Amino acid sequence: MKEEVSVIAGPSSFDLAARIARKLDTHLVPVDARIFEDGESKLRVGKTEKKCCIIVQSTYPPTDRHLLQALMMIKKCADSKVEKIYAVIPYMAYARQDKAFLDGEVVSMALVARLLETAGLARLLTVDIHSPFALSYFTIDVENISSIPVLASYTANNICLDRPIVVSPDSGGKERAAEFARILNVDMIALRKFRDRDTGRLSIDERLDTNVEGRDVILVDDMISSGGSIAEACKALKNCKSGKVYAICAHALLIGNAMSTIKAAGVEDIIATNSVPNKSAKVDLSAIISANLNRLIHTY
Numbered sequence: 001m002k003e004e005v006s007v008i009a010g011p012s013s014f015d016l017a018a019r020i021a022r023k024l025d026t027h028l029v030p031v032d033a034r035i036f037e038d039g040e041s042k043l044r045v046g047k048t049e050k051k052c053c054i055i056v057q058s059t060y061p062p063t064d065r066h067l068l069q070a071l072m073m074i075k076k077c078a079d080s081k082v083e084k085i086y087a088v089i090p091y092m093a094y095a096r097q098d099k100a101f102l103d104g105e106v107v108s109m110a111l112v113a114r115l116l117e118t119a120g121l122a123r124l125l126t127v128d129i130h131s132p133f134a135l136s137y138f139t140i141d142v143e144n145i146s147s148i149p150v151l152a153s154y155t156a157n158n159i160c161l162d163r164p165i166v167v168s169p170d171s172g173g174k175e176r177a178a179e180f181a182r183i184l185n186v187d188m189i190a191l192r193k194f195r196d197r198d199t200g201r202l203s204i205d206e207r208l209d210t211n212v213e214g215r216d217v218i219l220v221d222d223m224i225s226s227g228g229s230i231a232e233a234c235k236a237l238k239n240c241k242s243g244k245v246y247a248i249c250a251h252a253l254l255i256g257n258a259m260s261t262i263k264a265a266g267v268e269d270i271i272a273t274n275s276v277p278n279k280s281a282k283v284d285l286s287a288i289i290s291a292n293l294n295r296l297i298h299t300y
């Protein structure tokens, strides 16, 4: 594959891109990124193959900067007449804005999909996108890879749990949590979470479907941003006398005081993937991403 494929290391995901390139046994193309005083990015992409380029760029905060940088790299490949332009965007920003929930709201995900396609993207790989509906705005082929098997395997091998139960903080994440619970062969419940769409205020119904008293809990979510959902869920579980609570997610954005909010609520630890490179990124995505890329490269 060496001669045909270039893996382009986007400024947000150098380490992940390097791991993917190693697993695909191909070379890594560096990208020189300068940020000007006014916040603009100026990118210089190294020499790439013409046949297939894989751009790796997660769009965690600063979200708009990382998204624009992804667009810039795609456009560069298109201008260089690269035949197949693929992007690996493990954390897909704006996926939570997939519908207009209130009058006047912009469906930003539809715009993001249009921008990526217009720039020249042929295929997108993402990981645990917030809502599969967000993918409906793409007309190109899109793969949404589940990180649940690798997160579950990490949990089974590294955390000692007493009569564990998997809990989804809301009904929207039920299937994800159910997949996790199936792999670990343990019970699962979903909490009932309510969010006031005007104020953003969260509340969780403490009348649970199962008694969690004394049981260790694995809270499974797609992402942690402000930490509010996980903190409120943990408080509700502790009020119901649960044992230890661990938070597991694909994308730990951990904005502002999220980490301290979560720890103050009683969460033992946060385990996430390296879609966002930070202290909680304990699970490497490069193997599952490379396996999917290998299949795509040889099929299309």
Ligand code: R5P
Pocket (backbone or CB within 6 Å): 096, 169, 170, 172, 173, 221, 222, 223, 224, 225, 226, 227, 228, 229, 230
């Ligand atoms: C919501 O539906 C999502 O699955 C997450 O629970 C939520 O986006 C996390 O955000 P925060 O950490 O700000 O509560």
